[in-house]
Amino acid sequence: MKATEEEIEALVDFLKVLADRNRLRILGMLTEREHSVKEIAASLNIKEPSASWHLQQLKGLGLVEIRAEGTNRFYRLRQEGIHSLLKDLLQRAEAEVIEDPNNSEFERKTLASFIKKGKLVEIPARRPKLLVVLKFLSERFRVGEFYPEAQVNETLKEFHPDCATLRRDLVDFRFMARKNNVYWRIEPDSTPENALETSP
Amino acid sequence: MKATEEEIEALVDFLKVLADRNRLRILGMLTEREHSVKEIAASLNIKEPSASWHLQQLKGLGLVEIRAEGTNRFYRLRQEGIHSLLKDLLQRAEAEVIEDPNNSEFERKTLASFIKKGKLVEIPARRPKLLVVLKFLSERFRVGEFYPEAQVNETLKEFHPDCATLRRDLVDFRFMARKNNVYWRIEPDSTPENALETSP
């Protein structure tokens, strides 16, 4: 991706406005129906000037528009597209970071539940789930490269403190091979013989 | 959309990390290849501790991972999915806010160039583009409702200070009708007779 400086500035402006708990809640409220400033302030438990300020931020991005009625000013979402924008963001925030498009549904769910914010929360006890996690971990290494044990440990420790168990499992379940304290990743379809041929 | 409080918190955390010029630039750099902390600091023209701090923020979201090599630590994107995530966000930030899925390509482009951040940057001189903009503006009013002139002006002023010209054009090009200083939107397929029948 080649983003120009201008694009980055525009995106930062956009994200900065969105990256606020109360403004997201306002957008959430407005997906249902229009609301006056007073209503919004009451719902968020903030004073009216604060609500007014947030709404002006959102208006600056063109996300909301105003309808005046007496002394009230009803704010509403500018377009339904925003609806899906928010929904998408929510889903992506949780999932996209972790998902691999090649993964099956089972693999996807397993990884989603065992890997949170880049950490392995627990080494799965159940064999099928363990295999999914080991496959995922093995993909942190490149096929064709050779890794000293210390480096394997360091990489695994990023995910879980018990790198020794993970390292042993990776070898036992044939995701990685080992010789003279040097490790390498086994390609899914490679045979032990092939792997040995390329060992250091 | 019904977002739980937890979902909102997760999304805010995610957006807060992304809503930073330097972190976006780092992600941009990492879409091309892995980089050391030193390289990133040099590119962004900040000191190494600052670069390190940004990378830790990104790591906290699981967006990047580390490969150690000697005293260097090379950071790389965690997955290609992020690539498309960023690209999407960029496009959306620009376009989605404004776009209407029903619009033709021409309408989409015209609106994208004339309406920036919810403001009409200029009243188009060319007839076809003017019509697109007028259609868009007319959609700010509900069919079946009647609007006093002051309210029409206020709504139009949100887009451009010269509300008088816009109001006149809306009537001249038959997007809206007017009687006794009250305005209403004409449905695309309604005839002048129909419109008069429902006038107040």
Next chain:
DNA sequence: TGTATAATTAGATAGCTATCTAATTATACA
């Protein structure tokens, strides 16, 4: 074992922003 390089951690700070209260503006209505 000592020196150099890279990175991180600790601690300080400038600048930004979400919030508040008080004042002002705008509208409705008696």
Next chain:
DNA sequence: TGTATAATTAGATAGCTATCTAATTATACA
């Protein structure tokens, strides 16, 4: 015309965060 209600604007401030320098940690290599 005066009063009440809603919203915005003005001005102040607490709290957060991106940044820096200095100190520490980790690794490579002579």
